[in-house]
Amino acid sequence: MRRKAHSIIAGFVLTITCNFLIAQDYSSSIVSGFKERKDKALHALSNYRAPDTFRIHALIKVISTAIISKQRQELVAYCDEALLLSRKLNYLPGTAICYNWKGNFYKGLSDVTTAHIYFDSAIGLSNANNQGVLQKYKADANRGKAWIFYEQENFHAALSHFFQALSYYQDGDRTAAMHLYTVIANTYSRVNNFEQATVYAAKNASLADLDTNRMMKAQAYITLAEIYVRTRKLALAMNYLDKINPYIPDPVQIMVNSGYYLNRGQVHFLENKFDSAFYYYKLAYSIASNSHHMINMTASLYYLSNSALKLGKLDSAKMYAEQNLRVAEKNKARIGKINALLNLADYYHATKDNYRAYDFLHEAAALKDSLLLEANINQINTLAAIYESDKKEKEIQELEKTKQQQATAVKQQ
CATH class of the missing domain: 1.25.40.10 (Tetratricopeptide repeat domain)
Known part of the structure; x- marks a missing residue:
C-alpha cells in the first residue's frame, strides 16, 4: 500500500528554482545604502521647485532609490506627486514610469489585483502612443506581470509576458x-x-x-x-x-550560492554520496533560512530529511521534515507541504510505524488530488496564455532567423 501511494505522488517533489534575479543580500551596500541614496536624491530635488519635467525627473530619481517594499513605502508621496504632475503636463514617459513603480509597490504588498491594474495601464499607454521610449516601460510592465504569474505558479501566463519583455530587450x-x-x-x-x-x-x-x-x-x-x-x-x-x-x-548574490549548493548536493545524492549531499544541503539551507527564501528553504529541508534517512540519522530526518511542514503551512506552500508529508511517511516507515506512515501518505495524496482538481478547473483559463506564449516564442524565433539571413546576405555582397 505504501509503495503504491508513494508512486502516485512522486511527481510532485518540489523543483529547485533559484530566483537569484530578484533576491539580494539585504546586508549588501545595494540595500543598506538606501538612506544615503534617498538623501542625495532629495537634496537634488530641492533644486527643482517649478512644476515642470525637470521636477518630474528629480522625483523619479527619488523613488528609484527604493529597491524593496519597505523602502518604497517611504516614497509613495513622491511617486504620487510625479504621477499627478506627469498627467497634468501630459508627459507620457513620467506617467509610464510611475505606473510601473506603483505596480511593483503593490506587488510588494501582495495586492496583485492593483499591481496588475498599474502594469496594464503602463502597457496600454505604450500601445496607444508611438514614442519609442515607452516600449521600454511596456517591457518592464510585462516583466512585472510575469513575475506575479510566476509566483502564483501560473507558469504559462508568466511565459507569455516574459516573452513580450524579451522581444524588446533581446536586441539592445x-x-x-x-x-x-x-x-x-x-x-x-x-x-x-x-x-x-x-x-x-x-x-x-x-x-x-x-x-x-x-x-x-x-x-x-x-x-x-x-x-x-x-x-x-x-x-x-x-x-x-x-x-x-x-x-x-x-x-551579494546569495541565491546563486544557495542554488549552487542545492544542485551540488543533488548531484552527490544521485551518485549515492549521501555524506557529501548532506553537507551541501546544510549550506543551502543556512543561506535560504537567513534570507527567508521560502522555495529554497523547503527544498533544502526536503533534501536534508531524505539524505538524513539515507545516513541513518533518523532523529534528524524527522526534525527536518517537521520543520519543513511548519514552513510550508506558514507560507501556504502546498507542494512544499506534500514533500514534508512524504518525508514524514518515509521516517515512520523507517521506524516500522507503518500505520502512521500510511496516514501521512494518505494526507499527501489527498492534497495532491486537490492540486490536480484545481489545475483542471484552471486549465481552460490557461489555454489562451499557452497559445500566446507559444505564438510569441515563434515570432522571436522567426525574427532571429530573419536576422541571420540578413547577416548572411550582407557577408555575401
Whole structure:
C-alpha cells in the first residue's frame, strides 16, 4: 500500500528554482545604502521647485532609490506627486514610469489585483502612443506581470509576458536579455518542458561566455546545471557547477550560492554520496533560512530529511521534515507541504510505524488530488496564455532567423 501511494505522488517533489534575479543580500551596500541614496536624491530635488519635467525627473530619481517594499513605502508621496504632475503636463514617459513603480509597490504588498491594474495601464499607454521610449516601460510592465504569474505558479501566463519583455530587450540590453533567458528557462523547467528550458539556458550560457561579469556567468551556468541535474545528465551538470565554483560564495548574490549548493548536493545524492549531499544541503539551507527564501528553504529541508534517512540519522530526518511542514503551512506552500508529508511517511516507515506512515501518505495524496482538481478547473483559463506564449516564442524565433539571413546576405555582397 505504501509503495503504491508513494508512486502516485512522486511527481510532485518540489523543483529547485533559484530566483537569484530578484533576491539580494539585504546586508549588501545595494540595500543598506538606501538612506544615503534617498538623501542625495532629495537634496537634488530641492533644486527643482517649478512644476515642470525637470521636477518630474528629480522625483523619479527619488523613488528609484527604493529597491524593496519597505523602502518604497517611504516614497509613495513622491511617486504620487510625479504621477499627478506627469498627467497634468501630459508627459507620457513620467506617467509610464510611475505606473510601473506603483505596480511593483503593490506587488510588494501582495495586492496583485492593483499591481496588475498599474502594469496594464503602463502597457496600454505604450500601445496607444508611438514614442519609442515607452516600449521600454511596456517591457518592464510585462516583466512585472510575469513575475506575479510566476509566483502564483501560473507558469504559462508568466511565459507569455516574459516573452513580450524579451522581444524588446533581446536586441539592445544584453544584461536584461540574460536575466529573461534565465527566468524563461526556469519557468519551462517548472512545467517539465526540459527541451525548451535547455534551449533558453544554452542561449544564456553562450552570452555568459562573452560576458565579463562573474555573476552573470554564474547565473547562466547554474540555470543550465540545474536542468542537467533534473534530467540526470550529471557529468554535464558538474561541468557547469565547476565553472561556477570560483565565484562561490558571493557576498551579494546569495541565491546563486544557495542554488549552487542545492544542485551540488543533488548531484552527490544521485551518485549515492549521501555524506557529501548532506553537507551541501546544510549550506543551502543556512543561506535560504537567513534570507527567508521560502522555495529554497523547503527544498533544502526536503533534501536534508531524505539524505538524513539515507545516513541513518533518523532523529534528524524527522526534525527536518517537521520543520519543513511548519514552513510550508506558514507560507501556504502546498507542494512544499506534500514533500514534508512524504518525508514524514518515509521516517515512520523507517521506524516500522507503518500505520502512521500510511496516514501521512494518505494526507499527501489527498492534497495532491486537490492540486490536480484545481489545475483542471484552471486549465481552460490557461489555454489562451499557452497559445500566446507559444505564438510569441515563434515570432522571436522567426525574427532571429530573419536576422541571420540578413547577416548572411550582407557577408555575401
